[in-house]
Amino acid sequence: MSMSATKKVLVISGLAGLAMLPHLWPNPYYVHLMVVIGIYAILLLGLDFVVGYVGEVSLGHAALFGVGAYTAGVLNFQLGAPFVLTVPAAIAVSAVFGLILALPALRVNGPYLAMVTLAFGTIVQILINEMTFLTNGPMGITMDKPSFFGHRLNSGEYYYIVMALLVLTIVVVHRILKSYLGRAFEALRDSPVASDCMAVSVYRYKVYAFVISAALAGLAGSLFVYSEEYISPDTYSFHLTIQFLLALIMGGRKTRSGPILGAIIIVMLPNVLADIGLFRQIALGLAAFAVVYSAYGLARKRLSPRQVAIPLAFTVGLSVFSHRISDITDYRLTIFGLLILFVVYYLPDGIMGFLRSLVQQVRPQWVRRHEWILDKGDAEHVWAPPDHAVTVKGNLLEARGLVMQFGGLRALDMVDLHVAKGSVHGLIGPNGSGKSTMMNVLTGIYRPTAGEIEFNGKIISACTPSDIAGEGIARTFQNVQLFGELTAIENVLVGLHHTYRSSLLDLMLHTRRSRREEHEARMRAASLLKFVGLAELANEEAKNLPYGKQRLLEIARALALNPSLLLLDEPAAGLTAPDIKELVGMIQKIRGHGITVILIEHHMDVVMGISDTVSVLDFGQKIAEGKPAEVQSDQKVIEAYLGGGAEQQPA
């Protein structure tokens, strides 16, 4: 993980530039603007966790910013607490508020977080206004720049504090996002179901992301109070929240540069929108750019006339509009709204994303979307003992009287399943017989209507999918559920998530423990890929793999969980005959390492060839069970598969 030489030069010159800026632009007005940009950038880096990485929308970040500001302000105003106390307190208080919001709001899918945070924003403003005894109400709080050892900082000196904290934030955020936590955030957005089944609880990690984000909003808020030396309730309005979101998406999500660029834009925007002359020039510039870009796109046949019509009309229209009006202040919000619409539809990856795609067209090798992981695996690192040792005697899994009711349909009707430790247990049945429902009930995706499941001596039928996965049940999916945007090896690394013990602090400080864990996991992941024959494709995005390889990748990812029970849902679908032979060998090796397997499969020769026991489902009921040969000759099974009843033989 060493930095390349060019990157080092860039970072050092960037830091030097940051340090020199106040000397190049000593005007206090500009220094203040740069401080505000730095503060907003810290908040936006945090907001990116929620909006960019886990894909939720927060409409409460201005309020969290306000909570941080008021925590620092009130502690300083009421108790005279110093900077070194107020800032950590602001971070902590905002994080707690973030937790209180996220815990209930993220329990359900849908726009709930947006709705709850919107309400929170309003309430915070009301509370700040009303709780006069604490916050001084609408009058606001006046305070001074921080002092250190009796020396009160001036704005120039405060600039360095903010920039140092911004650089620190960038480093910390970058380390978190490049770690196993960042991988979890990306995975849960890509396929929530698969994340849960890899013991990466979607709910828990969304809450983590929101709390980290809230903590950074608190940090930014506390820095803001010291910068402005005055706070009042109406600063932290809904409008500010929307500005933050616009800044983030305009700059570019899922980058470190995007939030900084976004912060520069929204801090400068009011100045642009206050000066009609400047606004006209910018509108004209945008229109000119749109005309040139559309012409280029049309000429190279990259864009269709339909695609360019609306943005072209918009930018030209904006330019004409800017010359028609004499005073801009009345239309500021309309322009702001149009800007949001434009960015949402035409710059969804922001300016940084747009630049990146331009560079990619010219120099594809310059743009790297994933870190190349070049570790070579070997045969001895494929296997690891399960996290929870198998202690039960006899059957590893006992399902008793399972019923799964969907409205009027009984997908499972009083099914018992006994899976012997160390066996391969085949589960067959015609389409719609309840096999996949069974898989989903066993892994906790559906909660059974009745009945119970005991696994390794523990009742798991009321547990969440991620807890069940944590107990040692891994699975593959009938309709492949990979993390498509992640590379093959990253997919397996998500499966190895449970092997990481590093705390947030370890990740921030990049301790030896965190480096060792990452190294071990990569070695393991490479070995697992080698085991399923995908070593050559380690750095390919999962969505680009052919269907058959995707299925094999799912097996590698499932094995990464160190399961004691592996559920394979139609692993041979889409495989060629030689591939199927290899798959059979693979399943035998898996069993050879003590992992019990439940196998759903339509290729009868595969099931009958490797299963120790076969259960047959039909219309949600178990109609037969036994050794493959017994089941094959069972009259009920033949009828279920071929239809019948008409030619019933006399007993």
Add this chain to the structure above:
Amino acid sequence: MDVLSQLLGSGVAVGMIYAVIAFGYQLTFATSRTLNFGQGEALMLGALVGLSLVGHMNYWLMLPIVMLFGAVQGAVVERVAVRPAIKSKSEFGWIMATIALGIIFKNVAENIWGHDQLPFPSPVSQTPFTVLGVHMVPMQVMVIGGALLMMLAVELFNRRSIYGKAFVATASDLDAAGLMGINTNLVITFSYALSSMTAAFAGVLVAPITLAGAEMGAVLGLKAFAVAIIGGLNSGVGVIVGGLILGIAETTTAYYISTGYKDVPGLVLLLLVLAVKPAGLFGKTVIKKV
């Protein structure tokens, strides 16, 4: 006792307004799993357009025109802000785009009608009367009755007419409805039109009580969010009960604690309900098939 009964009366009236707006959220959420974050602005536009019209015509003639205006406005919101986002499966897209349109509508309204709160003529007499010991203003009764009628009319339409069946089919399974030859895009546009129409109607109803102005929508739209979550985003009874709970909680808080704090119980209830029963008090938990 006298005070309490009055509080109940006004609580029920304001609660019914929340219920109608929340009902509008349910309509679009059912068909497309999206909501109009500018619903409050649809309400505000309805009230202000109604105010401009009522100077030139009879109050009862103004109502259908406002509702038509609301329907068109809703269709525009769907076409501009929601459909492209549904196509690209972007939750961020429709949330931000409907907010952006809301901001634009509000700014346009400020430029047309100004920043002041304008009085809205009441179609019924202003003298309070007493029913069962509860003091009510006739306008409050009209709000309650109008809101209930509006919801009833939409429900009847959905249950009885063939267009309503298309609506229900799309709500229960978008893809299957599409395969059965239902133009689901049109149904979604239609649900937005219905939703904004109910909001515009609610705006005209509530304006004589609250005054009309560009700012009036934001808070109402927000409260209706709380009601929709408390009652359940898929329960018709839920929004009515949720609206009543919130309306009464607010008026009593305003009287017994402080007007400043009257919006606080809404959020607390919202968080409590989500923590205890995320689908809402009356919502059905839907099992998501994998």
